[in-house]
Structure formats: structure tokens, C-alpha cells
Amino acid sequence: MASLRWIGFIALRYISRGRRNRSSASSILAILGILTGVLSLTVILAVMNGFQLGFIESIVEISSYHLRFENFPADGSGKFLEEKIRSLPQVAAVVPFREIQGIVRGKREEQQAAVIRCLPRDAPARDSGFAEKLTFEGRQGGFFLDNPNSVVPGAELARRLGVRLGDTISLVSLSGDGLFGGAGESTDGGEGESSADSLFTVTGIFRSGFYEYDLGWAFISIDSGAALSGERDRLSLGIKLKSRWQDSRVLEQILRLPEYAALSAAGAVEAPKPWRDYNRAFYGALRTEKLMMFILVGLIFIVVGLNIFQAQRRSVLERREEIGLLRAMGATDVAVRLIFVWDGFVIGLSGAAFGTCLGLLIASHITVFFNILEGLVNAAIDLVNLVLSVFGISGAGGFAVFSPAIFYIKEIPSRVIPREVALIFLFGFLSALLAAWFASGRVSGTRPAEVLRCE
Numbered sequence: 001m002a003s004l005r006w007i008g009f010i011a012l013r014y015i016s017r018g019r020r021n022r023s024s025a026s027s028i029l030a031i032l033g034i035l036t037g038v039l040s041l042t043v044i045l046a047v048m049n050g051f052q053l054g055f056i057e058s059i060v061e062i063s064s065y066h067l068r069f070e071n072f073p074a075d076g077s078g079k080f081l082e083e084k085i086r087s088l089p090q091v092a093a094v095v096p097f098r099e100i101q102g103i104v105r106g107k108r109e110e111q112q113a114a115v116i117r118c119l120p121r122d123a124p125a126r127d128s129g130f131a132e133k134l135t136f137e138g139r140q141g142g143f144f145l146d147n148p149n150s151v152v153p154g155a156e157l158a159r160r161l162g163v164r165l166g167d168t169i170s171l172v173s174l175s176g177d178g179l180f181g182g183a184g185e186s187t188d189g190g191e192g193e194s195s196a197d198s199l200f201t202v203t204g205i206f207r208s209g210f211y212e213y214d215l216g217w218a219f220i221s222i223d224s225g226a227a228l229s230g231e232r233d234r235l236s237l238g239i240k241l242k243s244r245w246q247d248s249r250v251l252e253q254i255l256r257l258p259e260y261a262a263l264s265a266a267g268a269v270e271a272p273k274p275w276r277d278y279n280r281a282f283y284g285a286l287r288t289e290k291l292m293m294f295i296l297v298g299l300i301f302i303v304v305g306l307n308i309f310q311a312q313r314r315s316v317l318e319r320r321e322e323i324g325l326l327r328a329m330g331a332t333d334v335a336v337r338l339i340f341v342w343d344g345f346v347i348g349l350s351g352a353a354f355g356t357c358l359g360l361l362i363a364s365h366i367t368v369f370f371n372i373l374e375g376l377v378n379a380a381i382d383l384v385n386l387v388l389s390v391f392g393i394s395g396a397g398g399f400a401v402f403s404p405a406i407f408y409i410k411e412i413p414s415r416v417i418p419r420e421v422a423l424i425f426l427f428g429f430l431s432a433l434l435a436a437w438f439a440s441g442r443v444s445g446t447r448p449a450e451v452l453r454c455e
Contacts, residue, residue, distance in 0.1 A: 038355025047413070081259040136207075148224050151171070153217070200224075
């Protein structure tokens with residue numbers, strides 16, 4: 001403890017003396033460099049997490065579920081297995097559904113390919129995560145499927161078809177054998193192929209925040225879906241978990257259920273698939289994008305580390321006489337190195353701590369930050385436009401970081417993951433600490449006798 005005390009005393013003397021001599025500019029720049037790197041990574045990853053987790057949660061909550069049975073028996077034989085799954089402690093919801101590939105036509109004869117998801121009338125009550133992802137703005141109705149001919153299309157799909165609440169649209173389902181419709185007026189489509197339009201009334205128009213769903217999805221009741229597709233004996237079963245990371249554990253529990261074993265032995269059901277198997281390429285692309293952004297922005301730590309390395313090497317050379325005196329008094333190589341490593345410790349800790357605090361502050365108020373940024377840029381643009389107008393030159397338009405005309409978002413999402421923040425802090429702190437440690441390696445080459453003889 002005594003050795004650490006004298007090392008800290010001398011290190012603080014070096015730091016304070018450097019400030020009086022105004023030779024600590026490199027240390028201040030190093031702290032600012034670490035601060036900038038930690039701040040940038042924290043904010044960038046928070047925004048990326050906001051976008052990516054929003055997409056992933058929209059896919060999982062609306063489309064793929066956490067676990068999903070395909071070709072689940074719709075008769076009583078599947079009810080017992082469904083009840084057993086619902087009773088598992090990790091399961092949050094179990095929802096039967098049908099999915100139909102179809103074509104939707106509006107009143108202006110506009111048509112659009114769409115996925116028609118057939119759900120129970122009380123699907124939002126069964127699945128709270130699904131209900132949270134769907135919003136109905138203003139006078140856009142709700143998730144009302146009580147009427148057999150009710151349909152709830154996405155907002156972009158409704159706009160494309162030119163329909164509003166209460167209007168009628170026609171659905172045509174597509175199957176592998178041709179075109180099949182439910183009750184309605186039929187027209188022959190060719191050999192082995194037929195089509196029939198089923199009229200449905202728009203009872204709600206939803207927004208999910210995910211453009212693909214808002215443009216290409218519509219919901220009808222599960223009974224109407226059976227009539228529309230002509231398939232009543234098979235359906236799908238979506239399982240929501242309290243935590244999506246428990247999918248492997250719950251899957252093992254389902255496979256051990258006697259009810260599943262009996263249906264599987266009879267060939268009536270297949271093993272459920274986890275959410276990781278759906279859109280695997282999409283999830284992989286998001287993970288790769290995030291990793292590359294982390295690496296590219298993290299290069300700033302390498303630059304700052306090199307600056308600290310050079311500054312510490314110069315400091316070691318400038319203090320050769322003092323190092324020789326300390327070595328002559330019995331100080332070990334490690335003790336003398338720790339004196340200079342202390343400077344890197346202070347730089348790394350100060351830069352990483354301030355950068356983390358500022359990064360978390362901006363990430364938690366990202367919308368306010370971008371509003372201020374847009375206000376400053378627009379004020380500068382207005383000033384330039386005012387000057388240009390004196391000479392009769394038309395100026396530029398307004399500026400928006402995420403313009404609604406380009407991006408399908410209303411506000412900038414931000415999601416802070418604590419373990420990532422801790423990792424960024426360690427990167428910033430250790431880059432300075434390691435740079436100082438390696439730079440102080442020249443201490444071991446200092447021989448007291450030679451230094452004192454030269455003096």
C-alpha cells in the first residue's frame with residue numbers, strides 16, 4: 001500500500017506540473033478523443049438498436065411469432081396440445097391463424113398483392129404484444145372482425161386502393177392449384193383454375209410502423225379465411241413467449257409433451273420452428289451492419305491510442321534523468337512504469353466516463369437533440385437564403401435529418417442496451433490504459449548509472 005501511495009503521489013505531481021507548464025495539450029486532446037469516440041458509439045448504437053429492434057419486434061409480434069406450428073390440426077385432436085402449451089409458464093399467448101396469399105382490389109379497380117392473415121376475433125385480447133404493435137389513428141376504426149365480412153387492411157394498402165373506413169374491397173386468394181375465392185360471384189379462369197371475389201367491408205385501418213406490413217397485409221377473421229381458402233382442417237399456431245430468448249428452452253419442453261408425441265407419431269403435426277429460422281437472412285444482415293458500424297466508429301479509439309502512445313513515449317524521454325534517479329533509489333521497473341500508466345488511466349477514465357454520460361443523455365433525448373440540430377441548420381439556411389434573396393437568387397429548402405417524405409418513421413427510435421454501453425466504456429478506457437502501458441516500456445531500458453554519469 002505504501003508503494004502505491006508514493007507512485008500515486010509522483011504521478012499526480014507529473015500531471016499537475018504538466019498543466020502548469022502548458023505541456024498537457026496532448027492529454028486534453030486525448031481525453032476529448034476518447035470522449036468523442038465513446039459518445040459517438042453510444043448514440044449511434046442506440047439509434048441502430050432502436051431501428052433494428054423495432055423491425056425485429058414488428059416481425060416477431062405481428063408475423064412470425066416466437067414459435068410457430070405449421071399445418072396444425074384444426075379438429076379436436078390439436079386442442080389438447082394447444083391447452084398444454086398455453087399452460088407452460090414461459091408462454092405468454094397462443095394464437096391460431098391462417099395465412100393466405102391473395103390479391104386485394106379497391107373501388108377504383110386498383111389491385112395489390114397482399115398477405116391475408118386470418119385471426120380470431122379476440123386476437124388483440126389474447127396477444128398483448130400484437131395489440132401494442134398495431135395503432136389506429138383518428139377515425140380509422142379498430143381491430144373489429146365481429147362481422148364475417150370485415151377486413152382490417154394496412155394504412156399504405158388502403159391508400160394504394162383508395163379506400164376508407166366503411167368502403168368495400170374484394171379479396172381473391174391464391175393457392176398452389178389456382179385461384180380460389182369464397183362466397184361471391186365466380187368467373188372461370190382457365191383449365192384447372194378458377195377465381196372468385198369475396199367482398200369485405202373495411203372496419204379498421206392499422207399502422208404497424210413497418211412499411212412492408214402497412215402496404216402488404218390485411219386481417220380477416222379465421223372463419224372467413226377458412227371459407228376464402230377452402231381449407232378447414234389445417235391451420236397454423238403461433239406461440240408468444242415472455243422472453244424471445246427462451247425459444248430453445250420452450251421448444252424442448254413442447255417436444256417432451258405426451259400430447260405432442262402422440263400427434264407426431266400419427267404424422268398429424270410437425271415440430272414448431274423458432275423465430276430465428278424466419279427471416280434468418282434479414283436478422284443476419286442487421287447483425288452484420290451493426291458489427292461493421294461498431295468497428296468503423298471504433299477506429300477512433302485506435303487513433304487516440306496512438307496519440308497517447310506517442311505522448312507517453314515523449315514523456316518518458318523527457319524524464320530520463322528523473323527515472324534514473326528513481327531507479328537508483330530502489331524503484332522497480334514496474335513501479336516506475338505505473339507512474340506513467342497513471343496518466344493513461346486518468347485520460348481513459350475521464351474520457352470514457354464523460355463520453356458515456358453525454359452519450360446516454362443524448363440517446364435518451366435523441367428526438368430533442370435532432371430537433372435542435374435541425375433548428376440550427378435551418379436557421380443557417382434561412383440566413384443564407386436571406387442574403388441570396390438580396391441578389392435575386394432563390395435559396396435552398398428546409399433541412400430534416402429524417403424527413404417523413406423519405407423515411408417511414410414519425411420519430412427517431414433509440415434503445416440503449418446496458419451491456420453494449422459497458423463494452424463501449426471499456427473500449428475507451430482500455431485503449432488509453434494499454435497505450436500508456438506499452439509506451440512506458442522504454443523505462444526498463446533506462447540504466448541509472450549511465451543517466452547519472454551523463455548528468
